[in-house]
Amino acid sequence: MSAPASAPAPSTAVSNGNNPNNPGNGSNVSNGYTTGRRMSAGRLRLGFLGSVRSELTKLLSIKSTYWLLVIAALLIVAGGAISAASYKAMASISYDPATGAMTTLDTPRPIEESSVWLSTTVMVPTAAVVIGIFGVMAITSEYTNLTIQSGFVANPRRGMYLAAKGVVAALMAFATTLVGVALAWVAARVVLGGIEITPLDDAYRALPMICLLGAPAAGMVMAVMALGLGAICRSTVGGVFALIGLWSILPSVLGVASLNEKLRSAVTSIGNCLPSSVMSAFLSGPDAGGESPMTAAVLGVVSTEDKYFDPTWWQAGLIFAAWAAAMYAIGLLVLRRADVK
Amino acid sequence: MITIEHISKRFGGKPVLNDVSFTAEDGKVTGFLGPNGAGKSTTMRAALGLIAPDSGRALIDGSPFRSAKAPMAAVGAVLDAKSAHKGRSAYAHLKALAQTNGIPVSRVDEVMDLTGIASVKRRRAGAFSLGMSQRLSIAAALLGDPRNLILDEPVNGLDPEGVKWVRELCRFYAGQGRAVLLSSHLMSEVALTADNLVIIGQGRILETTTVADFVAEHSAHALRVATPEPDRLRAIFASAPDVTVEPVERRTSDPAIGEVFRISGADLETAARVFAQTRLVTYEFVEERASLEEAYMTLTHGEVQYANREVPGQKPVQYGAPASTPAPTPAPGPAPVSAMPPVPPASPARPAASPKEVTR
Numbered sequence: 202m203s204a205p206a207s208a209p210a211p212s213t214a215v216s217n218g219n220n221p222n223n224p225g226n227g228s229n230v231s232n233g234y235t236t237g238r239r240m241s242a243g244r245l246r247l248g249f250l251g252s253v254r255s256e257l258t259k260l261l262s263i264k265s266t267y268w269l270l271v272i273a274a275l276l277i278v279a280g281g282a283i284s285a286a287s288y289k290a291m292a293s294i295s296y297d298p299a300t301g302a303m304t305t306l307d308t309p310r311p312i313e314e315s316s317v318w319l320s321t322t323v324m325v326p327t328a329a330v331v332i333g334i335f336g337v338m339a340i341t342s343e344y345t346n347l348t349i350q351s352g353f354v355a356n357p358r359r360g361m362y363l364a365a366k367g368v369v370a371a372l373m374a375f376a377t378t379l380v381g382v383a384l385a386w387v388a389a390r391v392v393l394g395g396i397e398i399t400p401l402d403d404a405y406r407a408l409p410m411i412c413l414l415g416a417p418a419a420g421m422v423m424a425v426m427a428l429g430l431g432a433i434c435r436s437t438v439g440g441v442f443a444l445i446g447l448w449s450i451l452p453s454v455l456g457v458a459s460l461n462e463k464l465r466s467a468v469t470s471i472g473n474c475l476p477s478s479v480m481s482a483f484l485s486g487p488d489a490g491g492e493s494p495m496t497a498a499v500l501g502v503v504s505t506e507d508k509y510f511d512p513t514w515w516q517a518g519l520i521f522a523a524w525a526a527a528m529y530a531i532g533l534l535v536l537r538r539a540d541v542k
Numbered sequence: 543m544i545t546i547e548h549i550s551k552r553f554g555g556k557p558v559l560n561d562v563s564f565t566a567e568d569g570k571v572t573g574f575l576g577p578n579g580a581g582k583s584t585t586m587r588a589a590l591g592l593i594a595p596d597s598g599r600a601l602i603d604g605s606p607f608r609s610a611k612a613p614m615a616a617v618g619a620v621l622d623a624k625s626a627h628k629g630r631s632a633y634a635h636l637k638a639l640a641q642t643n644g645i646p647v648s649r650v651d652e653v654m655d656l657t658g659i660a661s662v663k664r665r666r667a668g669a670f671s672l673g674m675s676q677r678l679s680i681a682a683a684l685l686g687d688p689r690n691l692i693l694d695e696p697v698n699g700l701d702p703e704g705v706k707w708v709r710e711l712c713r714f715y716a717g718q719g720r721a722v723l724l725s726s727h728l729m730s731e732v733a734l735t736a737d738n739l740v741i742i743g744q745g746r747i748l749e750t751t752t753v754a755d756f757v758a759e760h761s762a763h764a765l766r767v768a769t770p771e772p773d774r775l776r777a778i779f780a781s782a783p784d785v786t787v788e789p790v791e792r793r794t795s796d797p798a799i800g801e802v803f804r805i806s807g808a809d810l811e812t813a814a815r816v817f818a819q820t821r822l823v824t825y826e827f828v829e830e831r832a833s834l835e836e837a838y839m840t841l842t843h844g845e846v847q848y849a850n851r852e853v854p855g856q857k858p859v860q861y862g863a864p865a866s867t868p869a870p871t872p873a874p875g876p877a878p879v880s881a882m883p884p885v886p887p888a889s890p891a892r893p894a895a896s897p898k899e900v901t902r
Contacts, residue, residue, distance in 0.1 A: 233652045234714060236687045245612035245686060246644050255641040262634035263627060347625040348635075350592060351682055354619045355642045357591045357608045541592040542553075542584075 247356055252365035255355075260369055265338060270373065273331040273420075274381035280324025281385025285392040288316050292396065311397040315405040321385040322416045322484050326477060328381060329423045330448060332374045336427025337440035339370045340532075344435045350541055359537050363432060367529065370428055371421040378420030382412055411486050419480050419521065426476065426525035432532030435539070448477050470510035476524050482517035543568050543721050544617075544690055549588050549598035558584050559595070560745040566690075566723040566738070571716045573736030573753065574725035575838065579847030581745045582725040583621070586694050589723075590619055602690060614643040614686030620693045623676045628668030632659060632678055635667055640685050649685060657681040672699030680708070691715055691722045697731060709735045729838040733757070741838070743845025760837030765813055766790075768800040768826035775803060778816055782808070797825040804830070 260266050292309035296302075340363075343349040356362050401408065430447070431440040455472040459465050472478060512520055544566040551559040559581045566572035576582050587593040589600040591607045599606065602616055610616040626635045636650045654660040657677040662670070667678065676699045683691065691712070697705045712722045712735050726732050732739070732753075739756050741749040749756070769775050772789070779785045785807040796802050805813065810829050817824060 233656050234684075234711075235718065236649070244644070245615045247610075247612055247614075247642060248644060251642050251644045255638045258634060258638040258641060259627075259630070262631065262638070263629045265629070342627060346627045347622055348627050350621050350625055351619075351639060351679075353592055354590050354617070354621075355614050355639050357610070357613055538594070540594060541587065 247358070247361075249361055249365060252356060252361055253368055256365045256369040260339060260373065263342070265342075266335065266373070269331055269335040269338070270377040273328040273335070274377050274384070276324050276328040276331065277321070277378065277381030278384045278388050280322075280327070281320045281382075282388040282392050284320035284323045285317065285389035288312055288320065289393055289396060309396050311399045312393060313399050313405075314401045315408055317386065317389050317393065317398065318401075318405070318408045318412050319485075320389045321382045321412050324385075325378065325382070325416045325419065325484055326480055328378070329420060329480060330445070332377065332420050332423050333427035333430075333444045333448070334441055336370050336374065336424035337431035337434075337444055338437055339366055339424075340428055340431040341435060341437040341440045345437060353541060360533060363428070363529075363533050363536055367425050367428055370424045374424035375417040375421040378417040379413065382416050386412075405486070408486055411484065415486075415518075416484060419483060419518075422521055422525045423476075423480070426528045429525065429528030429530070429532035432536045433528070435535075447475070451475060452477055466509045473509065473511055474520050476521060479512060479517040479521040479524070482512060483514060483521060485514070487514045543603055544572075544589055544692065544723055545601040545604075546585060546589060547598050547600070549585065549595040549600060551584060551588065551593065551595045558745050559588070561598070562742065562745070562747055563598075564740045564747060564750055566721045568721045569716055569719045570737040571712045571722040571724055571735055572738040572740060573732035574723055574740050574742065575727065575729060575732055576725075576742035576748075577727060577842050577846045577848075579744075580742045580842075580845065582727075582742060583694050585742070586619070586621070586692050586723070586725060589692060590617065590621075612643050612686065614639070614645065615688055616686075617690045617692055618683030618686060618688035619691075620676075620679045620683045620696045622694075623672055623679055623698055624670075626667035626670075626675065626678055628666065630667055631664045632667055632670070632681075633663045635678070636682060636685060639682055643686055645685055653681045653684050656684060673701060673704060676700055677704070680711075689720050691720065691724075693722070693724045695726055696724070697726070697728075705731065712736075729834045733834050741841060743842045744847060746845075748841060748845065756837070757834060760834070760840075763806075763810070764830045765805040765808055765810065766796075766802065766826065766828045766830050767805060767824055768797050768802045769822060769824050770800045771823060772801045772803065774820065774822055778820060778822065779805065779808065800825045802826070 289309060289312070292312050293306050295304050295306050295310075297304070343352055352362060353359065427440070427444055430443045431437075434440040434443055452472055452475050455468050455475070459468040459472065461468075473482075546562055546564050549559050549562045550557070562581070562585055564572075574582050574585070584593060588595050589602065589607065591600075602610065607613065607617065626632065632654070633650065636653065637647055639645075640647060640650050651660070654663060657680050659674055659677050659681065662674065667675065670678065676696065680696060683693070693708075693712070696708050700708065709731070712724055716722050716737070724732065724735060736753050739749070739751050739753050740747060751759075767775065776787055779787050785805060787803050787805050790802050790804045792802050814827070816822075817827070
């Protein structure tokens, strides 16, 4: 066996025995192949904080993170600008019910502040799909690149592993949505520059809070739900398909089924509890109209004869959180039991 | 120390591991050998908690891996060469791993220097060649300065200098009192590196021994003699009961003249003296040892998972009897591992035995 003082590594970068990082340590003949007190067993420890830092490093070091989150934020901003433009257009038109004539006004009518706020979150459900893809990829990229192996060898406690991922994905989704909403507000005000904006109605008091806190919270919950779906499917295509299936495909199927008179009540109730519906219901705030987006979309009228479950604003929020919790729990179960071949 | 206790595992009804038990001791390099598909990787993954065995358990330093306080300081593992995110830089990959266990980030630079990939620190791992990816995996294993090393075919894709480096690394760490479990399907490399040997085939442990014992047990000493006087040769050994003289096929390393025989059961020194005394002319006089490769293949041939069809024009390899018989007769294969200079012809009155033949 060659003496430890030699440099077995082919690289000439390792020149001599002294470890520049720890000049105080006397025994440096091994030039890095062994470490002294600096890294003794007592000082190294697997911890949740370390895992969170590690996940942050991982997510910030791949391009797809930046692409997805920037696109999500830009979608929200675009939604704010476009929605504000349509409010401006509507405010410039006067409709006379008697004659049916539409005339363009010289000065637009005042626009309510609530409309500005509503504009900021108009595209959040769409951006949430992008955030969902980000959440799915946070875990499925580990499987497709086989880094799940080194991940589990460094951290064999799979619950902690997924929790650290969840925390980082949630925080990044929250930050992205917050930035998006804030910039959307600015964009909306810019588009509406020059038009008088009436102050916030008492009825819409909670709207700014919902937009600035509720929407990011919804984005956060979306990311966690997507993470759960990714952990269940363990492949990017599978996870994204499950996400889109739950978000768009299933509501369409139920929408078609609700045309059936007998099933309408049950199907509509279920449809109102799907993630996309509850997120929209949550974001529209406490004073939104009584009908669910789904019914309005399909039937066009509010059906008062059938009884179906239409969650209120805070109920919708809770149901959305419950979806994320359920998907996360199932994902954790699958993660724990799966063999990494 | 890595202890595997009675691990069994089935994948979808097919048994992959069947009551596998062995120990990789501290201070020794344990070579884990077996044909492709024998269950080496599965056993190692079971030791690391990646695969949950149906029965049995694996312990690292006496407790399951999951309960280790600092897993990266307990075990350093090299499993798959290409196991870094293709879009991530090597530095970020190692840094992320280091941060989980609270390893200082300076260690990342150190480990990259050790493995020789410091120059490609910021390059995407997807742009790495196989050798560089293997070095990256080894770097990740060394991050925590682990007490145990589990290496699953670590020399795949490395150049000869890299192979030598891994060998020295294993010996160094074993010399430090750490346990090294090294799996390979190359007998020659394992023979140079390992102290203990565990041979697995189709999910069952075939043999647990030390390299020295395996070599001693499976190297049959035989003398290979080329002579123009076969009858005299036979007559010499006719009276010795446990010596067998049998003709064998000529190899390219044998001289073109004379007949080639293999004599088993005879001692080299005695045979040389007898040949000298009886003035037997020999064109070749070599001591042969069955190569380790042949001994290993003999042991595992029956347990090979993926048996290929013989290449046309190639004689099928005949495998001798398994290890227990004292003198297996391997078929013509690779050249003898060790060769002794032949005894010079006895009689000076035979100038036909030219110096050229003597030095064969």
